[in-house]
Structures are given as structure tokens and as C-alpha cells.
Amino acid sequence: xxxxxxxxxxxxxxxxxxxxxxxxxxxxxxxxxxxxxxxxxxxxxxxxxxxxxxxxxxxxxxxxxxxxxxxxxxxxxxxxxxxxxxxxxxxxxxxxxxxxxxxxxxxxxxxxxxxxxxxxxxxxxxxxxxxxxxxxxxxxxxxxxxxxxxxxxxxxxxxxxxxxxxxxxxxxxxxxxxxxxxxxxxxxxxxxxxxxxxxxxxxxxxxxxxxxxxxxxxxxxxxxxxxxxxxxxxxxxxxxxxxxxxxxxxxxxxxxxxxxxxxxxxxxxxxxxxxxxxxxxxxxxxxxxxxxxxxxxxxxxxxxxxxxxxxxxxxxxxxxxxxxxxxxxxxxxxxxxxxxxxxxxxxxxxxxxxxxxxxxxxxxxxxxxxxxxxxxxxxxxxxxxxxxxxxxxxxxxxxxxxxxxxxxxxxxxxxxxxxxxxxxxxxxxxxxxxxxxxxxxxxxxxxxxx
Amino acid sequence: xxxxxxxxxxxxxxxxxxxxxxxxxxxxxxxxxxxxxxxxxxxxxxxxxxxxxxxxxxxxxxxxxxxxxxxxxxxxxxxxxxxxxxxxxxxxxxxxxxxxxxxxxxxxxxxxxxxxxxxxxxxxxxxxxxxxxxxxxxxxxxxxxxxxxxxxxxxxxxxxxxxxxxxxxxxxxxxxxxxxxxxxxxxxxxxxxxxxxxxxxxxxxxxxxxxxxxxxxxxxxxxxxxxxxxxxxxxxxxxxxxxxxxxxxxxxxxxxxxxxxxxxxxxxxxxxxxxxxxxxxxxxxxxxxxxxxxxxxxxxxxxxxxxxxxxxxxxxxxxxxxxxxxxxxxxxxxxxxxxxxxxxxxxxxxxxxxxxxxxxxxxxxxxxxxxxxxxxxxxxxxxxxxxxxxxxxxxxxxxxxxxxxxxxxxxxxxxxxxxxxxxxxxxxxxxxxxxxxxxxxxxxxxxxxxxxxxxxxxxxxxxxxxxxxxxxxxxxxxxxxxxxxxxx
Numbered sequence: 018x019x020x021x022x023x024x025x026x027x028x029x030x031x032x033x034x035x036x037x038x039x040x041x042x043x044x045x046x047x048x049x050x051x052x053x054x055x056x057x058x059x060x061x062x063x064x065x066x067x068x069x070x071x072x073x074x075x076x077x078x079x080x081x082x083x084x085x086x087x088x089x090x091x092x093x094x095x096x097x098x099x100x101x102x103x104x105x106x107x108x109x110x111x112x113x114x115x116x117x118x119x120x121x122x123x124x125x126x127x128x129x130x131x132x133x134x135x136x137x138x139x140x141x142x143x144x145x146x147x148x149x150x151x152x153x154x155x156x157x158x159x160x161x162x163x164x165x166x167x168x169x170x171x172x173x174x175x176x177x178x179x180x181x182x183x184x185x186x187x188x189x190x191x192x193x194x195x196x197x198x199x200x201x202x203x204x205x206x207x208x209x210x211x212x213x214x215x216x217x218x219x220x221x222x223x224x225x226x227x228x229x230x231x232x233x234x235x236x237x238x239x240x241x242x243x244x245x246x247x248x249x250x251x252x253x254x255x256x257x258x259x260x261x262x263x264x265x266x267x268x269x270x271x272x273x274x275x276x277x278x279x280x281x282x283x284x285x286x287x288x289x290x291x292x293x294x295x296x297x298x299x300x301x302x303x304x305x306x307x308x309x310x311x312x313x314x315x316x317x318x319x320x321x322x323x324x325x326x327x328x329x330x331x332x333x334x335x336x337x338x339x340x341x342x343x344x345x346x347x348x349x350x351x352x353x354x355x356x357x358x359x360x361x362x363x364x365x366x367x368x369x370x371x372x373x374x375x376x377x378x379x380x381x382x383x384x385x386x387x388x389x390x391x392x393x394x395x396x397x398x399x400x401x402x403x404x405x406x407x408x409x410x411x412x413x414x415x416x417x418x419x420x421x422x423x424x425x426x427x428x429x430x431x432x433x434x435x436x437x438x439x440x441x442x443x444x445x446x447x448x449x450x451x452x453x454x455x456x457x458x459x460x461x462x463x464x465x466x467x
Numbered sequence: 468x469x470x471x472x473x474x475x476x477x478x479x480x481x482x483x484x485x486x487x488x489x490x491x492x493x494x495x496x497x498x499x500x501x502x503x504x505x506x507x508x509x510x511x512x513x514x515x516x517x518x519x520x521x522x523x524x525x526x527x528x529x530x531x532x533x534x535x536x537x538x539x540x541x542x543x544x545x546x547x548x549x550x551x552x553x554x555x556x557x558x559x560x561x562x563x564x565x566x567x568x569x570x571x572x573x574x575x576x577x578x579x580x581x582x583x584x585x586x587x588x589x590x591x592x593x594x595x596x597x598x599x600x601x602x603x604x605x606x607x608x609x610x611x612x613x614x615x616x617x618x619x620x621x622x623x624x625x626x627x628x629x630x631x632x633x634x635x636x637x638x639x640x641x642x643x644x645x646x647x648x649x650x651x652x653x654x655x656x657x658x659x660x661x662x663x664x665x666x667x668x669x670x671x672x673x674x675x676x677x678x679x680x681x682x683x684x685x686x687x688x689x690x691x692x693x694x695x696x697x698x699x700x701x702x703x704x705x706x707x708x709x710x711x712x713x714x715x716x717x718x719x720x721x722x723x724x725x726x727x728x729x730x731x732x733x734x735x736x737x738x739x740x741x742x743x744x745x746x747x748x749x750x751x752x753x754x755x756x757x758x759x760x761x762x763x764x765x766x767x768x769x770x771x772x773x774x775x776x777x778x779x780x781x782x783x784x785x786x787x788x789x790x791x792x793x794x795x796x797x798x799x800x801x802x803x804x805x806x807x808x809x810x811x812x813x814x815x816x817x818x819x820x821x822x823x824x825x826x827x828x829x830x831x832x833x834x835x836x837x838x839x840x841x842x843x844x845x846x847x848x849x850x851x852x853x854x855x856x857x858x859x860x861x862x863x864x865x866x867x868x869x870x871x872x873x874x875x876x877x878x879x880x881x882x883x884x885x886x887x888x889x890x891x892x893x894x895x896x897x898x899x900x901x902x903x904x905x906x907x908x909x910x911x912x913x914x915x916x917x918x919x920x921x922x923x924x925x926x927x928x929x930x931x932x933x934x935x936x937x938x939x940x941x942x943x944x945x946x947x948x949x950x951x952x953x954x955x
Contacts, residue, residue: 020817022900025824029903033831042823048693053730059723061591064814078565080580085564111539112532115553117747123934127535128749134477137951141514147950153606156795187792195651268510291581292571292796294752317944324473325936329944335646340655345646348607352748362524363487366516382495399504451494
């Protein structure tokens with residue numbers, strides 16, 4: 018078997034062993050005790066040639082229903098959006114994707130500048146003063162925000178809305194357990210948004226942070242302005258998790274009093290990819306920036322006074338501070354941050370607004386069309402590109418029938434909210450045509466009436 | 468663009484009216500936004516994003532890429548990071564529509580191919596590491612460390628031993644180890660290394676006790692040396708009631724040669740972006756699967772992929788003792804696809820040769836470079852080794868200067884000033900994918916730089932001379948942070 022990634026020829030090996038004054042590679046492993054040495058080969062399948070590899074993985078890929086075989090109305094935190102062709106072409110430049118963290122700024126100015134531009138774009142979208150270079154995903158970014166709020170305020174209670182993404186709450190729970198932070202959930206009212214009265218009843222001056230999602234998991238737009246005085250009145254921090262595309266039409270959380278804004282840049286140029294890799298973003302105020310987790314790029318000058326970029330504020334990080342670091346994060350999602358950055362450049366100032374507006378309009382059209390056919394749109398609160406429909410049959414059954422009609426149906430909310438059994442969460446993005454929406458409406462009407 | 472010019476920011480190239488996108492016209496009746504959203508929640512000031520043409524965009528990012536060094540550009544012996552070749556075919560495969568265009572919430576029966584891939588990867592990583600079960604959820608090495616430590620904590624608590632809160636780490640450990648222990652609510656106890664560069668066994672004996680949660684170890688360690696007392700160490704820790712955690716950052720040295728599970732480790736994380744060709748992406752994404760022995764299986768994050776009697780793959784969520792969730796959705800799936808493609812490309816014999824060649828390359832370089840640089844631990848190394856720049860420091864040249872001088876020759880320098888226990892440290896990891904010619908050329912340059920330190924130290928001290936920027940003022944960057952562009 019020949020291995021195309023292994024270049025040493027027999028002659029190379031002979032020469033190297035000669036230099037080392039030994040006769041076999043085996044001698045280099047003499048320090049490994051015999052009792053822990055593997056006695057035979059690893060029991061995994063034999064190597065595949067490149068054509069065999071392509072065939073094997075094409076086979077696996079073809080077993081999956083996907084956005085190219087079916088019309089997709091599933092969202093719930095991961096969305097199918099337009100990705101300009103330029104994004105992939107730029108990402109595939111080896112100078113970007115085969116580099117690591119820019120430890121040596123003189124030969125990493127490209128990556129550093131790209132991240133600096135990304136940080137600027139995140140700050141602009143969220144209306145915050147500063148942003149970091151990325152987190153693993155929206156869920157871990159939210160959890161880190163809660164931990165940071167607890168560290169900053171010295172308080173151990175964090176309130177999270179039940180309308181925050183269930184997986185983000187699950188990840189938050191793990192982080193909170195690790196660091197001894199107490200989590201309290203605040204409920205959802207009949208409008209499908211966080212209940213302000215319930216929040217007022219449980220918030221007190223031992224509260225480090227209140228976490229809201231905007232728009233929330235049910236697709237509804239939380240009125241951040243009503244929560245801001247409640248949160249800050251109890252000297253807690255307001256953490257907002259936001260779909261960044263929605264911020265093309267919704268007021269920036271920074272303008273509405275948010276102290277930390279987190280979320281996932283996935284809607285901007287990042288494929289759904291069965292759930293990852295996506296790109297958590299993290300933005301905050303100048304006041305809190307020295308507590309922020311993750312890598313941060315700053316602008317500076319070189320010895321000749323020329324503008325350049327470096328990793329900065331590293332005194333917060335694990336490689337310097339070890340157990341006293343603000344977070345243990347090391348590797349992040351830089352390549353996906355680059356994807357988001359390129360997409361935000363492609364869409365630009367106009368495109369982000371236009372795309373957000375099309376999402377808003379198409380989702381509204383779908384809502385109206387479903388309602389017109391007698392399906393129940395559950396909430397009256399304003400929404401962005403997702404909304405909840407009550408079905409007369411179990412969501413899993415309905416989705417099975419939709420699948421036969423070539424449609425990936427919505428998210429079964431009963432999985433996370435027992436009171437919402439039989440409710441589906443539908444996402445309508447700019448990629449859904451009127452015709453596709455009309456087909457969904459017809460199918461849903463037919464399936465639920467049958 | 469000439470090398471000595473500043474590169475414009477994308478914002479500085481912006482002109483109102485230019486676009487680099489094209490969306491279909493709205494094909495549904497347009498409704499007044501004011502009727503859909505309350506006035507105070509409608510955005511007043513649009514985000515100031517760039518306005519450029521598509522060609523401007525392409526030239527901008529192409530130019531940025533030209534100001535960046537990746538493995539595709541040249542040698543990148545960054546110790547502990549395993550900067551090996553990132554196969555192009557893996558990039559193609561990860562982009563197949565059945566992988567890239569699938570939604571994590573699709574019904575199981577519609578994603579059998581993706582689940583099969585994950586299941587196989589779980590099984591094969593367990594076999595490679597000698598563990599019983601694997602979770603693919605953690606997004607990176609540090610996330611894997613934290614996940615592993617949270618499972619260890621849950622294990623002790625389940626046995627009524629919640630007082631076991633001490634995590635022992637050697638002073639050569641990666642910075643993420645103590646940081647991960649802290650965020651898992653555990654405390655770090657640091658123990659010294661001995662004159663061999665290995666864990667001081669007596670210090671380990673003295674450190675363990677009824678409060679020991681775990682020993683966290685990289686093996687080979689960050690000096691590139693195999694902890695040859697591992698069997699005794701495992702015994703000491705286990706007898707004290709603690710568990711052993713294997714930091715897999717250096718797994719590239721041991722594939723097919725020795726498995727952490729057979730060394731006595733109870734938990735292992737792997738950095739798929741290192742050993743299994745990730746790629747590194749300019750800082751990420753990574754993937755940090757964690758393997759565990761039977762005793763820790765109940766505590767694995769949920770869900771994991773399982774296979775039923777009919778051969779159907781499904782998400783196993785029925786795990787009452789699970790530590791919970793560590794990341795949204797199904798981990799960094801795209802990186803898992805790439806890693807699995809790599810494993811299937813190499814097979815058992817190929818993976819063994821990976822480690823053999825990685826270790827041969829490292830020893831060859833170490834031996835040849837030891838003629839000009841101090842070798843603090845003179846013994847056989849594994850996939851990487853450390854040198855000290857103390858001889859050059861006496862001549863007024865720091866390791867940082869040597870690193871910067873390497874830039875002039877088109878190389879990414881080694882990891883420097885880590886591990887912390889070696890003065891003026893350089894940590895060099897050649898990887899197995901480099902030719903002997905590349906190693907020889909790099910060695911020649913390193914020897915030349917050593918001569919320059921003696922004959923013409925200024926050329927090293929003032930390096931780099933050929934890069935797009937000279938050394939940057941990091942102190943001012945931290946003191947007066949400028950973290951975003953502001954229009955003048």
C-alpha cells in the first residue's frame with residue numbers, strides 16, 4: 018500500500034537512521050514499556066484508495082435526505098440560507114484553512130485583519146462596542162456569557178428564559194454545574210414571549226444575569242425594552258442571544274440595553290452541516306471587555322509606524338493565566354468567522370437588510386396563508402422568520418407525510434415543551450419561493466384534515 | 468500590492484451603492500413593516516457593513532490570504548499543534564450535500580448515512596485509543612478536557628466521593644489543563660518534573676490522597692518525551708481512588724504503537740484537527756471527541772449514536788446519569804467527516820506509519836540541531852522535541868529573535884516559551900507529512916541562524932526583514948485596545 022501523505026522513501030529512512038546511529042525505527046520506541054505496547058494492528062478497516070474513498074463517502078452522503086433533495090422548512094436555530102459562491106472559493110484558499118491561531122503576527126496579518134474586520138461587523142450588527150474572534154457555537158457562547166456575568170458581578174444566580182433555545186439551556190446547565198452557578202428559569206406567557214411579571218417575581222439583587230433570546234426559540238420577538246429596567250433595576254446584566262440575520266431588521270440589542278450579546282453566525286454563509294461547525298459570536302461593552310472569553314484581535318503599529326494587527330488582551334487567557342483564566346477556550350471557530358465575514362461583505366449594508374426583510378415578509382405570507390386555510394397560528398406576538406402552528410395530529414406523523422411530498426417539515430416543539438405537543442415550529446427563509454410555501458400550505462391542510 | 472504598503476480594510480474600500488450579492492425579488496405581497504413589528508423594535512440605523520463589488524471582495528480576501536502562512540505555504544513546525552498536511556479530498560467530502568446540507572433535527576430515518584458515519588467514527592476512535600465508548604460532541608481539545616473532567620467529577624459524586632476535587636497536573640502541562648479543571652469546579656495541584664523531563668514519581672506519590680479526583684497527563688508529554696513510568700503512575704493514582712485523564716494533543720506519536728487505554732487511562736480526548744488532519748482553519752474549528760472506560764460510560768454527554776438490532780442508527784438519549792450536553796447539536800460534524808475520511812484513507816497500517824515517521828522525523832531533526840542549540844533532555848523523543856536558546860541568549864539573542872528570523876526564510880517558527888519549565892524554549896514538531904529535503908533545509912537555516920547569533924547578531928535581533936509588517940507593538944495594543952474599525 019502506498020500512502021500519498023507520507024513522503025519518506027526507504028532511502029530517506031535509511032539515511033535518517035544512519036544519522037541517528039540506529040538500525041531501525043523500532044529503536045525510537047524503546048522507551049515505551051513492553052506491557053503497554055500494542056501487540057497487533059489496530060482493528061479498523063483497511064485503507065481505501067482515493068476512488069474507493071469517494072465512492073464510500075458518496076454512498077453515505079446519498080443516504081441522507083438533504084436540502085438539495087427536499088424543500089426545507091426546518092429551522093429551530095439552524096437555517097438554510099443563500100451562501101454566495103465567493104465564500105467557498107475564498108475559504109478554500111490554503112493560506113487560510115491550513116493556518117493555525119495567528120501566534121506570529123508578521124506572517125498572519127491576513128487572518129488577523131480578517132478577524133479584526135469580523136469583530137467590527139459583529140459590533141455593528143449587535144450595536145455593541147467590542148466583540149471577540151468567535152466561540153464554538155451559539156450555545157457555548159451563551160453559557161460563557163452567563164459564566165462571565167457571574168464572574169463580573171460576583172453573584173451566583175442566573176435567570177434564563179424558557180423561550181431560550183433548549184440546547185443552549187442544556188449546555189448552560191452543564192457549565193453552571195461546573196462552576197457552581199444556580200440556574201432559575203422564567204416562564205413563557207400566552208403571547209409566546211418571556212413573562213415580565215414572572216421575571217419581576219424571581220429577580221433580586223443576588224441575580225447576576227437574565228438571559229433572553231431575540232427572536233426567541235418560538236420565533237417571537239421579545240420586547241427587550243420592557244425587560245431592560247427590570248434587569249438593570251436589580252443590578253443584573255442583560256444577556257441577549259440573537260439570530261444575527263434578524264438584526265438586519267430588528268433594533269440592535271446594544272441599543273436596547275444589552276450588556277452581552279451572543280448567538281451563532283450560522284445564518285451568514287455557514288452550511289447547516291448536520292449541526293456544525295458553526296460559529297458562536299460574543300459581543301459586549303468596553304467596560305466588560307477584559308472579562309471576555311476567547312481570542313481578541315487588536316490594531317497596533319509596527320516598528321515603522323505601519324498599521325498591523327495582533328492577538329491582544331491575552332492576560333485573560335488560559336495559556337497565560339492557566340487556572341485563573343476567564344475561560345478554558347483555546348481553539349475557536351476562526352474559519353467559520355471568516356465565512357461569516359465574507360458573507361457579510363458580500364451582502365454588505367444593503368444585502369443584510371434586504372435578506373432580513375425577505376425573511377420577515379415570506380414568513381408573514383406563510384403565516385397568513387396557513388391561517389387562511391384554517392390552521393391555527395398560535396401566537397400573536399411579532400415574529401421574524403419562524404412561527405408556531407398547532408396541528409391536529411402528532412408532528413412526527415405530519416412530518417412523515419410531508420417528507421413523502423418532498424418537504425422537510427418543522428420542529429416538533431413537544432420534544433422540549435410538553436404543553437406544546439402537536440405544535441410545529443416552521444422556518445421560512447429567503448430561499449423558499451411562493452410556490453414552495455403554497456405547496457406546504459396545501460400539504461399541511463390536506464394532511465391535517467384527512 | 469507591494470509588500471511595504473498597508474492593506475486597506477474592507478470598510479475603507481466601501482462605496483455606497485456597490486453590491487456583491489444577488490437575491491431573488493420578493494415574490495409574495497409586501498406588507499408594511501410597521502404592521503409586523505412594534506416601532507421601537509424596528510432597526511433605526513443600519514449596521515455599517517461594507518459595500519463592495521464581487522471582484523473587490525475576491526481581491527480583498529485573496530490579498531489577505533497572501534499575507535498569511537499556512538501548511539500549504541510552507542513548513543510549520545509549531546510544537547503541540549501537529550501542523551500536518553490537510554488533505555484536499557477531505558474538503559470535498561465534507562461539502563457533499565448529504566453532509567453539508569443536512570439539518571441536525573431531521574428525523575433519524577432521513578440521516579442514516581450521517582449517523583452511520585458518526586457511529587463508525589465513535590467505534591474506530593474507541594479502538595484507536597483503547598477505550599470502551601466515545602462522545603463526538605466536544606468542539607475542541609479544551610472542550611474535551613472539560614467534558615472529561617466533568618465526567619470524572621460526576622463519577623466521584625455518584626460514589627459519594629464529591630470531596631475528590633484535586634486534579635494533579637505536571638508543570639509541563641498545556642495551559643488548558645488547569646483552566647479546564649477550574650471551569651469544571653475542580654482545583655489544580657501542580658507537580659514538578661524530574662531531571663529526565665518526566666513526572667517526578669515521588670512528587671506524584673506525595674500529591675495523591677483521598678481528595679484526588681484525577682491525574683491529567685499528556686503522553687508523550689509536552690517535552691516530547693514518553694512518560695515511561697506510566698504503568699506505575701496509573702497504579703499510584705488508581706490506588707488512591709483517582710482516575711487518569713489523557714490529553715490527546717500529542718496522540719500523533721502513538722497511533723498503532725501504544726494505546727492510552729492500555730496504559731491505564733480512564734478518559735482520553737483527541738484533537739481531530741491535529742492528529743486526524745482537521746484542518747486548523749486559522750484557529751479553529753476543532754473537534755475534541757472524548758473516549759472513556761466502562762466505569763464512566765453512564766456519564767457521557769447525551770445523545771450518542773447507537774445501532775439497534777435491525778441495523779438502524781439512532782440517537783440514544785436515554786442516559787439518566789449523563790453529565791448533560793456540552794455543545795449544541797451533533798458536535799463539529801464537518802470536522803468529524805474530515806477526520807473519518809482521513810482514518811479510512813490511512814487504515815491501520817497507514818496510521819502506524821504516521822506515528823513511526825513523525826517520530827523518526829523529530830529525532831532526526833533533534834539530533835542534527837543539537838549540534839548548535841542546547842538539548843535540555845538528551846534522550847529519544849517522540850513526535851516533537853524541545854531545544855533551549857540559552858547558548859544564543861548569552862550572545863544577546865533571545866528565542867523570540869530566532870523565531871522572527873525564521874520568518875525571513877519562509878518558515879513558521881516552532882512554539883516558543885512553552886513548556887514553561889525550559890528556559891528560552893523552542894518546541895519543534897515536524898510531523899510525518901514533511902519530506903527529508905524540507906527537514907534538511909530547515910535544519911540548515913537553523914544552523915545558519917546559530918552562526919548569525921555569533922557573527923552578526925543584529926540581523927537576528929532585528930528580524931524579520933522580509934515580512935509585510937515588522938515587529939508589532941503588542942504592549943500598546945493591550946494598553947489602549949482598538950478592537951474594531953471606526954469611520955473617521
